Amino acid sequence: MIRNGAKENRVTKWLVSGPPLVFLLVFFVTPSLIMLFTSLRFPGEFGGLAPIISPTEAAQGEHGLTLETYQLFFSDILYAEVFLKSFIVASTSTLICLIMAYPLALLIARSEKRFRNLMVLLVVLPFASNFLIRIYAWMIILGPESVFSHFINGVLSAFGVAPVTLLFSPFAVIVGMVYVYLPFMVLPLYTNLEKHDPALLDAAQDLGANAWQRFWHVTWPLSLPGVFSGSVLVFIPVLGMFAVPDILGGTGDILIGNLIKDQFLGTRDWPFGSTLSIMLTLAVLAITALSTWLARPASITKG
Amino acid sequence: MTRSRASTVLLTILSAAFLVTGCSSQDQNIAARGEKVLYLFNWNNYIAPKTVKQFEQSCNCRLSQDYYADNEEMLAKLAAGASGHDLIIPTGNAMSTLIHQGVLRPLDKTLLPNLKNINPSHLNNAFDPGNKYSVPYAYTVTLLGFNQQKIIELGLPTDSWSLIFEPKYLKKIKGRVTVLDSQRELMAAALKYLGYSANDANELHWQEARNLILRAKPYWAAFSNTSYVKELAVGNLWVAHGYSNDMFQAALDAKKTGRKFIIDYSIPREGAVLALDSLVIHQSGTHPELAHQFITFMLDGRNSAELTNLTGSGNPNMSAVQFIQPEIIDNKAIFPDQELFTRLEMIQDLDRTQRRRLSRLWTEIKLRNL
Numbered sequence: 001m002i003r004n005g006a007k008e009n010r011v012t013k014w015l016v017s018g019p020p021l022v023f024l025l026v027f028f029v030t031p032s033l034i035m036l037f038t039s040l041r042f043p044g045e046f047g048g049l050a051p052i053i054s055p056t057e058a059a060q061g062e063h064g065l066t067l068e069t070y071q072l073f074f075s076d077i078l079y080a081e082v083f084l085k086s087f088i089v090a091s092t093s094t095l096i097c098l099i100m101a102y103p104l105a106l107l108i109a110r111s112e113k114r115f116r117n118l119m120v121l122l123v124v125l126p127f128a129s130n131f132l133i134r135i136y137a138w139m140i141i142l143g144p145e146s147v148f149s150h151f152i153n154g155v156l157s158a159f160g161v162a163p164v165t166l167l168f169s170p171f172a173v174i175v176g177m178v179y180v181y182l183p184f185m186v187l188p189l190y191t192n193l194e195k196h197d198p199a200l201l202d203a204a205q206d207l208g209a210n211a212w213q214r215f216w217h218v219t220w221p222l223s224l225p226g227v228f229s230g231s232v233l234v235f236i237p238v239l240g241m242f243a244v245p246d247i248l249g250g251t252g253d254i255l256i257g258n259l260i261k262d263q264f265l266g267t268r269d270w271p272f273g274s275t276l277s278i279m280l281t282l283a284v285l286a287i288t289a290l291s292t293w294l295a296r297p298a299s300i301t302k303g
Numbered sequence: 304m305t306r307s308r309a310s311t312v313l314l315t316i317l318s319a320a321f322l323v324t325g326c327s328s329q330d331q332n333i334a335a336r337g338e339k340v341l342y343l344f345n346w347n348n349y350i351a352p353k354t355v356k357q358f359e360q361s362c363n364c365r366l367s368q369d370y371y372a373d374n375e376e377m378l379a380k381l382a383a384g385a386s387g388h389d390l391i392i393p394t395g396n397a398m399s400t401l402i403h404q405g406v407l408r409p410l411d412k413t414l415l416p417n418l419k420n421i422n423p424s425h426l427n428n429a430f431d432p433g434n435k436y437s438v439p440y441a442y443t444v445t446l447l448g449f450n451q452q453k454i455i456e457l458g459l460p461t462d463s464w465s466l467i468f469e470p471k472y473l474k475k476i477k478g479r480v481t482v483l484d485s486q487r488e489l490m491a492a493a494l495k496y497l498g499y500s501a502n503d504a505n506e507l508h509w510q511e512a513r514n515l516i517l518r519a520k521p522y523w524a525a526f527s528n529t530s531y532v533k534e535l536a537v538g539n540l541w542v543a544h545g546y547s548n549d550m551f552q553a554a555l556d557a558k559k560t561g562r563k564f565i566i567d568y569s570i571p572r573e574g575a576v577l578a579l580d581s582l583v584i585h586q587s588g589t590h591p592e593l594a595h596q597f598i599t600f601m602l603d604g605r606n607s608a609e610l611t612n613l614t615g616s617g618n619p620n621m622s623a624v625q626f627i628q629p630e631i632i633d634n635k636a637i638f639p640d641q642e643l644f645t646r647l648e649m650i651q652d653l654d655r656t657q658r659r660r661l662s663r664l665w666t667e668i669k670l671r672n673l
Contacts, residue, residue, distance in 0.1 A: 042655075043655050043658075043659075044655075045403070045654065045655055046378075046400040046403050046404050046652070047378050047379070047382055047400065048382040072659070076663070078663065078666055078667055078670065079666070081670055082666065082670060085670070139530065143534075143537075143539050144478075144479075144539050145537070145538065145539055165478045165524070167524075167539075168478075168481075168524045168525035246484075247530065249525065250524065250525050251520050251521075251523050251524070251525055251526060251669070252520075252669065252670065252672070253669075254666065254669035254670055258669075259666060262486075262662060262665070262666075263662065264379060265373070265375040265376060265379060266375055266485070266486055266487075266662070266665075267486070267658050267659065267661070267662040268375065268378070268379075268655075268658060269655070269658060269659055269662060272659065272662075
């Protein structure tokens with residue numbers, strides 16, 4: 001009887017974890033393996049990849065497998081700098097998203113139930129139009145002759161500060177990133193905050209906690225899982241983004257995404273592009289692991 | 304009835320799934336009905352809609368187009384397995400890549416009686432000696448576009464690359480200049496300014512160009528491949544390094560919207576990059592005879608002139624000259640005189656080690672400051 005139950009249990013486990021496993025296998029493991037394999041090959045003279053086994057008549061030219069792209073990556077500090085820069089941009093964007101999304105999510109979670117769905121819908125509404133069109137709209141908003149720019153520079157000149165250009169700057173890149181990924185922070189935060197038991201806040205108030213103490217000792221610790229999942233959802237895509245710096249960035253705004261894109265298009269160096277992608281994947285995995293570890297229940301109850 | 308409906312739906316889904324081969328569902332239906340469809344893999348806005356209509360009438364077939372925004376994208380799509388294109392219109396270096404890959408079909412010149420319309424100075428270039436595979440279609444020059452009023456006001460030169468490389472000029476237009484986000488194009492401009500060939504791959508010359516670029520970079524607003532057209536036309540930018548047909552577009556836009564300034568463009572006297580796009584026939588296409596028919600159609604002066612009148616592209620077709628609008632044919636930046644023409648250079652492909660070196664240099668240019 002017991003053995004039977006254990007067996008049933010195992011079957012259920014497989015049934016539950018099977019689909020996600022298959023999903024990961026097809027959409028993550030397989031492409032990663034293809035990338036790993038590509039990174040070990042030589043680039044083709046005219047793009048693409050050099051053959052692994054050279055056809056006899058064209059025996060000249062490199063073929064087979066090599067570690068040279070990894071050598072290239074680790075022997076030059078330049079690429080580490082691009083990674084560092086991307087991490088800074090991603091962290092900044094995530095932090096700003098968090099600061100902007102938290103009050104909004106709290107507001108939605110605390111408002112009357114019948115308005116909540118409408119408000120969530122409004123948060124998601126920008127997705128109804130194409131992402132690139134929305135980014136191009138920011139080009140107009142931030143352009144040097146725009147109302148917004150004139151307003152900002154008017155305020156700055158009143159304080160005696162020289163006028164600034166908003167478009168084509170690191171500032172514009174961060175604005176674009178925050179704008180695109182803000183809903184990804186709001187939604188997990190909201191789903192978390194909505195589940196909080198209002199009785200806890202009442203209890204805290206009864207025990208003499210003021211508004212700030214109620215937030216800092218009750219709401220904030222309980223919302224940490226939402227904060228972490230939201231942060232991961234913002235941080236990771238920003239890390240790999242290339243379109244926003246391409247469109248809004250200035251002369252120095254190169255992120256890993258742009259570097260990888262360059263390898264596949266301009267330089268036609270697929271192996272090095274794959275190596276960079278693998279490094280990015282590893283970095284992302286490390287971050288996810290770290291945030292999962294930080295968000296584990298034990299550390300939250302302690303906090 | 305139901306069955307044919309179902310098969311239509313299936314075809315639609317299939318064609319959506321295989322978007323990379325780029326056959327729209329409508330074309331699939333036509334193909335299914337047995338009508339001939341010529342597949343053209345083309346640049347955006349690189350054939351007049353009127354010309355398409357006229358060709359379709361003359362051949363009793365359909366012309367279906369897929370688009371690419373740059374040669375690399377086209378090569379990448381082909382390398383990733385896109386197929387079924389009868390004709391492609393690559394630029395010289397990308398064409399030579401295709402020739403070396405052995406994916407092009409040699410032309411049957413007996414089917415192309417009016418090949419003689421092409422100006423001999425555009426024939427027989429290094430990418431395709433003897434034009435075994437290619438027929439010149441149109442060309443662009445990489446040059447400097449500028450806001451004429453601002454340039455006169457500030458007293459800046461427009462006939463030299465110094466406008467985008469020399470700090471003494473740049474400091475007057477700081478933040479109002481963009482250069483192309485292209486390793487080869489920007490390096491070519493820098494190398495030309497330094498007096499070297501656009502195809503120079505000497506490490507020392509590259510370092511010199513790198514220093515020149517890094518010295519000028521703080522004054523540039525951005526590296527831009529497309530947005531400069533609009534930004535020039537609305538007056539946000541005063542100078543841009545870009546393509547002649549884009550500048551033509553910007554000038555037209557500024558004029559149409561009644562701006563108080565004129566967008567003009569000129570070829571720097573140090574020389575510039577010429578990009579000659581040619582029609583080639585891909586082996587994966589299934590209608591080589593129809594493709595030849597299309598080439599013959601496009602070699603006709605009247606049809607060829609339509610493109611120039613629409614996009615301001617340079618035209619290698621001598622019989623087209625009489626059909627081109629006078630203000631375009633008189634524009635020296637689009638139709639340079641013989642003397643200026645000799646200073647134009649086509650970009651040749653680098654080998655893979657050079658490409659990797661240049662890519663590293665490019666990353667450095669983007670990341671570092673002097």
